[in-house]
Amino acid sequence: MSYQSNFDNFNEWITGLFPDQKEYLQATRELARDVIDIFNAHEPYKKNDVLRRLSMPERIIHFSVPWLNDQGNVEINQGWRIQHNGMIGPYKGGLRFHPTVNESILKFLAFEQCFKNALTGLPIGGAKGGADFNPKGRSDQEIMRFCQAFMTELQRHIGPYTDVPAGDINVGSREIGYLYGQYRRINNRFGGAITGKDISFGGSHVRTEATGFGLIYMLQAVLKEHHENIADMRIGISGAGNVALHAALKAIEHGACVISLSNSRGCLIVDKGLTTADINWAIDNKAHKDNILTALAERVQGQWHDGKTPWQEKMDIALPCATQNELDGEAAKTLLQNKVKYVLEGANMPCTDKARQEFDRSEIPFVPGKASNAGGVAISGLEMSQNASFRRGSYTSIDETLEDIMHNIHQQCVDEGRENNRINYARGANIAGFRRLADAMVLQGI
Numbered sequence: 001m002s003y004q005s006n007f008d009n010f011n012e013w014i015t016g017l018f019p020d021q022k023e024y025l026q027a028t029r030e031l032a033r034d035v036i037d038i039f040n041a042h043e044p045y046k047k048n049d050v051l052r053r054l055s056m057p058e059r060i061i062h063f064s065v066p067w068l069n070d071q072g073n074v075e076i077n078q079g080w081r082i083q084h085n086g087m088i089g090p091y092k093g094g095l096r097f098h099p100t101v102n103e104s105i106l107k108f109l110a111f112e113q114c115f116k117n118a119l120t121g122l123p124i125g126g127a128k129g130g131a132d133f134n135p136k137g138r139s140d141q142e143i144m145r146f147c148q149a150f151m152t153e154l155q156r157h158i159g160p161y162t163d164v165p166a167g168d169i170n171v172g173s174r175e176i177g178y179l180y181g182q183y184r185r186i187n188n189r190f191g192g193a194i195t196g197k198d199i200s201f202g203g204s205h206v207r208t209e210a211t212g213f214g215l216i217y218m219l220q221a222v223l224k225e226h227h228e229n230i231a232d233m234r235i236g237i238s239g240a241g242n243v244a245l246h247a248a249l250k251a252i253e254h255g256a257c258v259i260s261l262s263n264s265r266g267c268l269i270v271d272k273g274l275t276t277a278d279i280n281w282a283i284d285n286k287a288h289k290d291n292i293l294t295a296l297a298e299r300v301q302g303q304w305h306d307g308k309t310p311w312q313e314k315m316d317i318a319l320p321c322a323t324q325n326e327l328d329g330e331a332a333k334t335l336l337q338n339k340v341k342y343v344l345e346g347a348n349m350p351c352t353d354k355a356r357q358e359f360d361r362s363e364i365p366f367v368p369g370k371a372s373n374a375g376g377v378a379i380s381g382l383e384m385s386q387n388a389s390f391r392r393g394s395y396t397s398i399d400e401t402l403e404d405i406m407h408n409i410h411q412q413c414v415d416e417g418r419e420n421n422r423i424n425y426a427r428g429a430n431i432a433g434f435r436r437l438a439d440a441m442v443l444q445g446i
Contacts, residue, residue, distance in 0.1 A: 005051060007036050014055060021104035023324060026353055027111050028055045034430035039438075048446060050438040054114070057107060059083040061157050065131055067149035069142055079150055081129035081157055081165075084110035087440040089123035090161055092377060092384075094168030096130035097146075097175070105324070106130060109168075109348055113377070115433030116370040119409045122381035127163055129154070135170050147178035155183050160192045160388065166380045167196040169241075169323070173208075177201075192387030195380035204383035205395040207376070210402055212246025214375015215319060215346045216254070217403045221410035222342060222365055225423065231255030234273075236310040238262045239321035240286070240293055243346050243373075247319055249279045260310035261293055262322060267310045268293045270302035314338045321346030329354030336362050345369035356426065363422050371409050371429040378405045 010032045018024055032051060039051045061081040069075050080103060083091045093113040096106075106128045114126030131150055135143050158165060167176050176196045183193050190202075197203035206213070216230075223230055233256050237244050240263045248258045257273035261282075270278075278300050286292040297304040311318065311331035318340050320327045324347065332355035335343070343359055344367040345351060351359070351366075359366040379402060386392050393401070409429075416435075417428020 005036060005039065005046075007033055010036065010051065013052065018104070018107075021107060023108040023349070024104045024111065026325075027108040027349060030353065030356070030426075031055075031111075031115070031430050031434065034427040035434040038431055038434065042438075044442045045438050048442050050441045053441060054085065054434070054437055055111070057082050057084045057110060058086060060103070060107075061129075061154075062103070063153045065133070065146065065150050065153065067146045069145075070139055077131050077133045077146070077150075079129070079131040079153060080106050081154060081163070082106045082110035082127060083157075083163055084126045084128070085114045085437065086125035086163075087437055087444060088118060089125050090159075091127035091163035092117055092124040092166070092380065093127040093129070094166045095171045095175075095179070096128070096168040097133045097135055097170040098130070099132055099134045101130045101132045108324070112348055112370050114437060115430065116374045117377055117381075118433040118436040119371055119412060119429060120374055120378045120381060120405055121408060122378065124164075124377070124381050124384075127165070128168075129165060130168065130171070135175075140174075143175065144178045147175055148182040151179045151182035152186065155186050158183075158193055160384070164192060164380070164384055165194055166377070172196075172242075173198055192384045195383040197383070202383070202387050204379055204386055204398060205393065206398045206402060207379050207383060208242055209246040209250075210379035211243045211346070211373060211376035212248075212321070213250050213399070214378065214402055214406045215243065215247045215321070215344060215372050216250040217375070217406035218367060218372040218410055219251075219317065219319075219342070219344055220254070221407050222344065222367060222425070225410070225414065226365065232257065233316045234259055234314065235317045235319060236260045236313055236315035237319045237321055237346070238267070238310055238326060238350070239323075239347065240282070241321075243376075244319075244321040245279055245283050245286075247321060247346055248274060249276060249283075252276050252279065256317075259313060259315060261296070262308075262310055263291070263293055265291060266293070266304060266306040267308050268297050268302050268304055269310065269313060270300055274300065311335055312338075315340055317342045317344070319344055319346050320350035322350060323347055324349045325352045326350045327355050328352045329358055331355065332358035336364070340364065343367070344372040346373055348373060360424070360426070365423065365425055367413070367425040368429050370433060371413055371425065374409055375402055375406060378402060
C-alpha cells in the first residue's frame, strides 16, 4: 500500500517525533513544503515512503569525550556524528566545535547536507557532527588533546568509503591536522578519511576559499540569468570567517562594492566599499586579533556597530554567511524596504522561515544554502577523489571545476524551479536534490 501525504500530516508526524528540535523541524518542513506534490505525483515514491524515510537519520552516534586540560583536570564534553543518508555515497559533512552544538542543530545540518551533496552531482551522502567544546580561550595543547580524544571515539565510525568528515565552525586546518593525525596513528593507514587537510599531507587546492568563491560563482550565474552583472552592485555580507572573507574577496575582484562584514559582537559598515587589500589583510591577521573587524574598522575608517547586523543598510545583494537563523522576518522586511534585489545564503539556513516567506512573497531571487553554499563540499569531494588516486589537481583546474559545479547547480534550480515568469530557486533546489535521493532510495529497495 502506498503512502499518501500532505504537508499538514507530514508536519504533524515529524513534530510529534521531535517536538523540541526547532532547527531540525524547520529544515524538514521547508523541504516537505516544496516537494510534497512531487512525492504524491510519483507512485514509486509513495510506495517506498521516501519523504518520511529521507527525513529520518539512518544513524545517530552520541558519545562522551573525556580529556585533560592544562591543569591536569579531567573535562568531559559531548560528541555526535549524525549519519543521515548514505544512498548515493559515503556520508560526508563537517565537524563543528561550539558550545551551542546539540542534536537538533546537527540533525538539521546533516539533513540539509544530504540535499546539498546531491546537487553537486558527486557520489557523496550526507552527515554532520561535532561537539559542545568551546576552543576559544583554550591553549593549543588543550585543543590538540581534545581533538585526539574526540577522534579516538569517532575513528571507529568513519573511513574513506564509510564516512568522511571535514571542517566547520571552529574546526579549521589546525583542528583537522590533529584529528587526522590521531586517525592515522590508530588505524595505521594514510587515506582520505578526512577532508580539509593541509596541502602538505593530501589536501586540495582551493579548499579554504571554496565555499566563499562558490557563493560568488552562484551569484554570477543568478545575475546572468536575470540579465545583470556583479560590477558596481552593493553587497552586504555577514560573518567574518572563511566563507564571508573569501566571498568578499571574489566579489571585489569582479567589481562589486562590498559594504559590510559582521561577527557575534557587531558589524562593520564601510559605505565606500572594502578593497582587496583590506580583505587580504583581514585573512592574514584574523588569527592574531581579538576582534578582526574592530581592527579592520580602524584601518579603513569604517563604522563599527556593537550588537548590530548589516541588514539595516541599503544594498542590492544580501549574502548572509554567519550562522543559522541570523536573518529573521523583520530583517527581511527592512532589506525589502531598502530595495534589496537578490539574497543568497552563504551559511547553512541563515534565514528563518519567516524571512524566506518574506522573500518569496516579494518574488526576488532567493537562493538557499543547500545550493549557494555547496562549493565547500564540492571541493571536499574532489579531495576524496585526489586521495584515492594519489594525484592532485592544480589550483586553476580545481577552481574551474568549482565554477562549473556551481553553474550546474544553478541550472538544476532553474530547471526545477521555473514558475511562470520567475524562478523559485529554493523550490528548485529542494526538488532537484529530492529527486536524486528519492530515485536512489527506490532503486535500492527497503
